[in-house]
Amino acid sequence: MKILVxxxxxxxxxxxNKVKVPADGSKVDTAGLEWKANPFDEYALETALRLTxxxxxxxxxxxxxxxxxxxxxxxxxxxxxxxxxxxxxAIRVETDDDHIDGIIVAKALAKIVAEEKPDxxxxxxxxxxxxxxxxxxxxxxxxxxxxxxxxxxxxxEDGGLLVGREVDGGQLDxxxxxxxxxxxxxxxxxxxxxxxxVTDKSKFKYAxxxxxxxxxxxxxxxxxxLAVKNLGDLVEDTALRVKYLRYEAPPxxxxxxxxxxxxxxxxxxxxxxxVL
Amino acid sequence: MxxxxxxxxxxxxKLRKTTHSAVTFARDAAAQLGxxxxxxxxxxxxxxxxxxxxxxxxxxxxxxxxASLENYLAETYAPTVAEVGKGYQVVVGTASPFxxxxxxxxxxxxxxxxxxxxxxLLPQENGKLxxxxxxxxxxxxxxxxxxxxxxxxxxRQSAFDPAAEGDGAAATEKVAVVGPSSALDxxxxxxxxxxxxxxxxxxxxxVVIAGGRALKEQFYDILNxxxxxxxxxxxxxxxxxxxxxxxxxxxxxxxxxxVAPGLYIAVGxxxxxxxxxxxxxxxxxxxxxxxxxxxxxQITDYGLVADLFKAVPEFTDKVKAARx
Ligand SMILES: Cc1cc2nc3c(=O)[nH]c(=O)nc-3n(C[C@H](O)[C@H](O)[C@H](O)COP(=O)(O)OP(=O)(O)OC[C@H]3O[C@@H](n4cnc5c(N)ncnc54)[C@H](O)[C@@H]3O)c2cc1C
Ligand SMILES: Nc1ncnc2c1ncn2[C@@H]1O[C@H](COP(=O)(O)O)[C@@H](O)[C@H]1O
Numbered sequence: 001m002k003i004l005v006x007x008x009x010x011x012x013x014x015x016x017n018k019v020k021v022p023a024d025g026s027k028v029d030t031a032g033l034e035w036k037a038n039p040f041d042e043y044a045l046e047t048a049l050r051l052t053x054x055x056x057x058x059x060x061x062x063x064x065x066x067x068x069x070x071x072x073x074x075x076x077x078x079x080x081x082x083x084x085x086x087x088x089x090a091i092r093v094e095t096d097d098d099h100i101d102g103i104i105v106a107k108a109l110a111k112i113v114a115e116e117k118p119d120x121x122x123x124x125x126x127x128x129x130x131x132x133x134x135x136x137x138x139x140x141x142x143x144x145x146x147x148x149x150x151x152x153x154x155x156x157e158d159g160g161l162l163v164g165r166e167v168d169g170g171q172l173d174x175x176x177x178x179x180x181x182x183x184x185x186x187x188x189x190x191x192x193x194x195x196x197x198v199t200d201k202s203k204f205k206y207a208x209x210x211x212x213x214x215x216x217x218x219x220x221x222x223x224x225x226l227a228v229k230n231l232g233d234l235v236e237d238t239a240l241r242v243k244y245l246r247y248e249a250p251p252x253x254x255x256x257x258x259x260x261x262x263x264x265x266x267x268x269x270x271x272x273x274x275v276l
Numbered sequence: 277m278x279x280x281x282x283x284x285x286x287x288x289x290k291l292r293k294t295t296h297s298a299v300t301f302a303r304d305a306a307a308q309l310g311x312x313x314x315x316x317x318x319x320x321x322x323x324x325x326x327x328x329x330x331x332x333x334x335x336x337x338x339x340x341x342x343a344s345l346e347n348y349l350a351e352t353y354a355p356t357v358a359e360v361g362k363g364y365q366v367v368v369g370t371a372s373p374f375x376x377x378x379x380x381x382x383x384x385x386x387x388x389x390x391x392x393x394x395x396x397l398l399p400q401e402n403g404k405l406x407x408x409x410x411x412x413x414x415x416x417x418x419x420x421x422x423x424x425x426x427x428x429x430x431x432r433q434s435a436f437d438p439a440a441e442g443d444g445a446a447a448t449e450k451v452a453v454v455g456p457s458s459a460l461d462x463x464x465x466x467x468x469x470x471x472x473x474x475x476x477x478x479x480x481x482x483v484v485i486a487g488g489r490a491l492k493e494q495f496y497d498i499l500n501x502x503x504x505x506x507x508x509x510x511x512x513x514x515x516x517x518x519x520x521x522x523x524x525x526x527x528x529x530x531x532x533x534x535v536a537p538g539l540y541i542a543v544g545x546x547x548x549x550x551x552x553x554x555x556x557x558x559x560x561x562x563x564x565x566x567x568x569x570x571x572x573x574q575i576t577d578y579g580l581v582a583d584l585f586k587a588v589p590e591f592t593d594k595v596k597a598a599r600x
Contacts, residue, residue: 011412013549014548016413016415102390103387103388125531128530128550129411131409131413133380133392134383134392137350137378138380138383138384138390139384140459141354141382141385146351149376164469166373167525169468170468171469172469173469174463174466175463175464175466176462186514187518187524240423243389243423244420245418247417248416253575255573255574256561256576256579257577258581262582262594263594265562266595269562269578273578275560
């Protein structure tokens with residue numbers, strides 16, 4: 001199976017409360033925050049790796065994974081990290097975050113899909129900085145491919161996938177035939193969430209979470225192919241459909257008080273907050 | 277002048293309350309545009325939900341009813357929503373899993389800009405609708421506009437009060453169901469494993485009791501009695517969901533459900549950034565955690581540093597007594 005995995009870098013999401021919006025609202029300042037791969041995209045890559053291996057013999061790769069990102073030269077670090085983790089090839093589309101939106105990214109990806117002809121596109125359900133949640137769905141529509149968004153489980157079958165989607169009120173199972181598109185949710189990296197056809201489900205469990213690249217792989221990844229493309233060569237219409245005018249800081253919420261015991265808590269809720 | 281189309285959400289033969297928040301947006305947007313709003317109810321056998329929708333002040337309720345729409349798939353719904361939607365300036369739904377899945381696909385079909393999960397509609401700027409949406413897990417907002425003939429919007433349910441039912445009933449009108457895209461040949465609906473709960477919906481409850489990793493297998497044993505006392509919804513942190521102590525759709529946070537109840541009680545939850553993003557607009561926030569340094573205390577009104585396994589049962593009893 002050949003899988004295309006789009007990866008986006010984000011400002012360290014575990015410190016997102018440190019972003020600053022200057023008084024003129026001109027930007028979100030992420031100075032001091034390290035770049036990290038969007039966690040959902042790491043999960044998408046992990047899912048792609050699980051689908052292209054026998055869990056019990058992971059050294060032998062049974063498919064091809066191509067990773068792609070949109071950004072300036074230094075976003076190649078994100079791609080190299082993915083190559084070290086097990087992806088085979090990388091593509092960077094030269095651009096910057098201020099000049100793309102979900103439609104543009106999806107259109108460029110559609111063009112890359114036409115060139116690369118993957119069996120599967122595997123994305124994160126959402127970038128955790130822009131919190132937009134749309135590229136996968138738009139891309140599936142542009143390709144006229146079936147999609148399964150918010151995947152919590154993925155089981156490979158003959159010619160397709162059985163996907164458990166996390167939705168309101170439970171899990172919705174859908175079956176997609178390849179080529180298809182999947183966006184992943186958090187639970188997809190649980191130990192028994194993803195199985196390729198050749199991994200014996202009754203005998204094998206993954207470690208929780210995503211795998212890490214061993215040191216030698218990081219060295220080797222420097223030699224894996226990384227192609228650079230221009231956005232303008234992939235998309236004709238690069239006019240933004242979503243225009244960001246300015247930014248605002250959220251209202252502060254002040255910390256309240258500590259109560260010494262349960263009685264004090266009940267008293268506060270009853271007599272001060274008046275919610276009892 | 278411009279008109280607005282609301283995408284209604286139907287579950288188990290009823291109109292979901294998510295719809296009412298989108299209607300509130302539509303009413304305001306239509307007023308700004310000097311137009312009206314219609315509601316599209318789509319599914320199989322949806323006369324019931326259409327009748328409910330007719331009470332929500334719309335000009336018309338459009339009904340796309342067909343046996344092929346019995347089980348939701350974006351591939352079967354999107355063509356009809358796009359076909360109907362292209363006659364409007366704005367198509368709006370709610371940012372529930374249904375809305376997020378479908379509206380983005382509709383945006384792709386219409387080559388339209390899509391503003392997801394907006395928290396308010398601002399006064400127009402330069403004669404254009406202007407939206408505010410949270411980014412960076414709610415640590416910043418962006419003010420944005422959409423540059424396409426049709427604008428696609430999803431609203432954050434907790435940020436828009438549900439529209440109330442009125443006395444009148446809007447006219448209903450059948451609309452043609454557009455055949456599905458060819459993608460449909462390669463996707464099939466298999467089954468829905470529903471996790472039934474008698475409790476109020478998380479996004480609609482006045483009181484939410486949320487549990488974290490600390491509860492372990494006793495998640496429900498500890499929380500149920502307290503939730504009963506408040507007629508509350510039960511929610512959870514990611515860690516509790518991942519560990520299987522409760523269902524994934526109880527997850528509150530940046531990447532789960534966003535809630536803003538009158539009272540939020542966090543039990544054994546540390547208060548990671550991603551969790552806070554989903555609950556920090558709650559009116560009164562209480563936390564019970566044994567670690568006095570837990571970040572959750574940075575936003576709580578009342579913090580109790582205690583072992584939850586002792587404190588929660590005691591709290592439950594004393595709430596009961598205080599109300600008696
Ligand atoms: C991409 C991504 C998205 C995410 N999205 C979300 C999201 O939407 N929602 C979400 O919640 N998280 C989300 N997370 C996870 C988040 O970062 C935290 O890991 C998670 O919220 C932690 O859950 P927790 O507070 O239950 O567990 P922990 O952080 O382990 O906290 C457990 C707490 O319980 C306390 N405790 C332990 N024993 C007791 C006791 N006996 N009595 C009282 N207190 C006790 C501890 O002091 C501790 O504070 C996301 C993470 C990523 C990477
Ligand atoms: N700039 C980008 N570069 C690479 N992948 C992206 C980019 N933007 C979005 N994606 C992909 O689309 C997914 C959903 O993002 P979004 O719809 O923007 O929230 C992400 O998890 C990525 O897989």
